[in-house]
Amino acid sequence: MPPPPEPVGPPDYVGVGAEGAGGAWWHRLLLAHPEIGAPPERSLDFFAEFCDRECESADIARYHRRFARAGATIAGEWTDRYMHDGWTPPLLRRAAPEAKLLVMLSDPIAGYRASFAERSARRAAGGRITMTDAADRRNYASQLARLRRWFDPERILVLQYERCRSDPLGQYRQTLRFLGVRDDFVPRRLSGAVRRAEALSVAALLRTPVAESVRRRALVRLTGRPDPTGAAPALWPDLETALRTTFEPELRALRELVPELEPALWPSFSGDGG
Amino acid sequence: MARGRQTTGPPDFIGVGTQRSGTTWWFGTLLQHPDIRPPRERRKELHFFNRFAWQEMRDADIARYHQRFPRRPGQLTGEWTPRYMHNFWTPRLIRRAAPEAKLLVMFRDPIERFRSGVPKERSVDAGRPVDAIVADAIERGRYASQLERLRAGHETAQILILQYENCVADPVGEFQRTLRFLGADPDHEPRDVERTRGRSQAPSKKPLWPDLVDALTASMEPEVRRLAAIAPEIDVSLWPNFSHLARANAPAA
Numbered sequence: 001m002p003p004p005p006e007p008v009g010p011p012d013y014v015g016v017g018a019e020g021a022g023g024a025w026w027h028r029l030l031l032a033h034p035e036i037g038a039p040p041e042r043s044l045d046f047f048a049e050f051c052d053r054e055c056e057s058a059d060i061a062r063y064h065r066r067f068a069r070a071g072a073t074i075a076g077e078w079t080d081r082y083m084h085d086g087w088t089p090p091l092l093r094r095a096a097p098e099a100k101l102l103v104m105l106s107d108p109i110a111g112y113r114a115s116f117a118e119r120s121a122r123r124a125a126g127g128r129i130t131m132t133d134a135a136d137r138r139n140y141a142s143q144l145a146r147l148r149r150w151f152d153p154e155r156i157l158v159l160q161y162e163r164c165r166s167d168p169l170g171q172y173r174q175t176l177r178f179l180g181v182r183d184d185f186v187p188r189r190l191s192g193a194v195r196r197a198e199a200l201s202v203a204a205l206l207r208t209p210v211a212e213s214v215r216r217r218a219l220v221r222l223t224g225r226p227d228p229t230g231a232a233p234a235l236w237p238d239l240e241t242a243l244r245t246t247f248e249p250e251l252r253a254l255r256e257l258v259p260e261l262e263p264a265l266w267p268s269f270s271g272d273g274g
Numbered sequence: 275m276a277r278g279r280q281t282t283g284p285p286d287f288i289g290v291g292t293q294r295s296g297t298t299w300w301f302g303t304l305l306q307h308p309d310i311r312p313p314r315e316r317r318k319e320l321h322f323f324n325r326f327a328w329q330e331m332r333d334a335d336i337a338r339y340h341q342r343f344p345r346r347p348g349q350l351t352g353e354w355t356p357r358y359m360h361n362f363w364t365p366r367l368i369r370r371a372a373p374e375a376k377l378l379v380m381f382r383d384p385i386e387r388f389r390s391g392v393p394k395e396r397s398v399d400a401g402r403p404v405d406a407i408v409a410d411a412i413e414r415g416r417y418a419s420q421l422e423r424l425r426a427g428h429e430t431a432q433i434l435i436l437q438y439e440n441c442v443a444d445p446v447g448e449f450q451r452t453l454r455f456l457g458a459d460p461d462h463e464p465r466d467v468e469r470t471r472g473r474s475q476a477p478s479k480k481p482l483w484p485d486l487v488d489a490l491t492a493s494m495e496p497e498v499r500r501l502a503a504i505a506p507e508i509d510v511s512l513w514p515n516f517s518h519l520a521r522a523n524a525p526a527a
């Protein structure tokens with residue numbers, strides 16, 4: 001007699017953003033928890049196609065089938081473009097109205113610089129690349145405000161990458177409590193010895209002359225970001241000023257939406273009085 | 275008729291936005307004026323500043339930009355590249371390259387702009403993923419944020435805000451307003467301004483479904499509210515997808 005099918009249903013949690021902010025790293029840490037499960041793909045990117053056609057009930061059922069509990073207590077996914085893709089929040093609300101949402105943010109200017117480095121390399125290889133969306137994707141306040149039209153603020157946990165790097169265990173436990181699972185679990189990668197080894201690896205990667213693409217891949221694997229210290233070099237003055245002009249209103253709005261946010265942790269804005 | 279030696283220099287005006295909002299029609303109508311001339315290449319859109327997302331703009335680049343704008347004494351010249359306003363790095367560069375230029379912005383109901391912009395981009399850039407096109411089209415509707423960014427480096431009086439729907443309803447009046455702003459003789463009457471507007475794209479527009487309408491409204495409504503507050507010349511009641519905001523703000527009778 002075949003075993004009964006594993007229960008499926010809407011995800012219990014969905015990581016929705018932001019792009020390039022370290023969400024994949026955080027999700028890998030969450031998946032080390034014995035009560036948390038996810039589909040095998042790094043990110044499902046399930047809703048992208050519904051920018052071009054209506055999302056039907058059958059599509060939602062197909063989404064639910066991706067979340068077999070398989071012994072885990074809760075299941076979810078993390079696709080860090082959901083928050084930026086303007087058509088996705090109402091679909092997420094339809095498909096997973098009870099889901100808890102996770103958002104990881106990081107210094108938008110440091111993120112733009114990292115994106116610039118990565119896209120410059122692709123452009124040099126002949127790709128037809130633009131930069132406008134690299135800024136658009138970091139308009140955190142506008143995206144978060146839009147998300148809150150469909151989800152109560154209590155259902156959204158906003159994390160800050162830099163805080164997760166400096167206090168990973170504290171932030172990890174906060175995330176576990178938000179998700180409603182045991183909060184006394186420590187993944188091996190967050191144990192003291194592994195973290196010390198990781199810090200040494202990161203420092204070595206930052207100073208060793210290796211190909212930039214190799215360095216970036218290794219840093220992303222270790223820390224979730226190609227520039228874990230936010231140390232990608234500043235761009236030229238006109239561009240840096242334009243970035244600040246663009247992001248400062250967003251940051252002001254973000255501080256109103258998320259009072260616990262610590263702008264001082266974002267090197268590009270740390271001189272703004274916190 | 276302007277006479278005298280031809281010189282080059284910074285443009286007198288630059289149209290900076292927005293895509294699929296009637297800017298080709300309006301630029302073409304401006305060029306009917308005997309004292310207004312296009313860039314050297316006779317192209318409306320130079321896209322000159324796009325490249326400076328990747329490299330610093332040098333003084334030599336600015337000199338090259340100026341060479342694109344020949345004119346004789348008494349003539350005005352300029353260009354209109356709708357994405358300048360959307361490209362966050364461009365307003366500051368315009369300020370450097372053409373500090374005295376007057377800026378023109380044409381706004382249109384942002385959902386109608388979206389409906390027109392997506393099929394247009396798909397037709398001109400078939401290799402680009404549709405989700406990237408749609409995400410970009412939503413961002414282009416962030417009018418208030420773009421205008422605030424523009425005003426961060428330019429005086430409000432240096433920017434003329436036009437509304438497509440107003441230009442359709444009163445083309446001659448809005449044309450004369452544009453000419454006055456540019457400092458051209460406003461008594462010139464354009465020829466057959468209705469005909470040059472081009473055909474309606476409505477038949478090729480795809481109907482939107484309820485989830486997408488909700489999403490677009492949620493994205494754009496805060497921007498439209500702010501735009502109405504910072505640019506009182508915008509009449510929100512003319513935008514079919516946002517006219518409810520005008521009714522909500524109307525004083526009680």
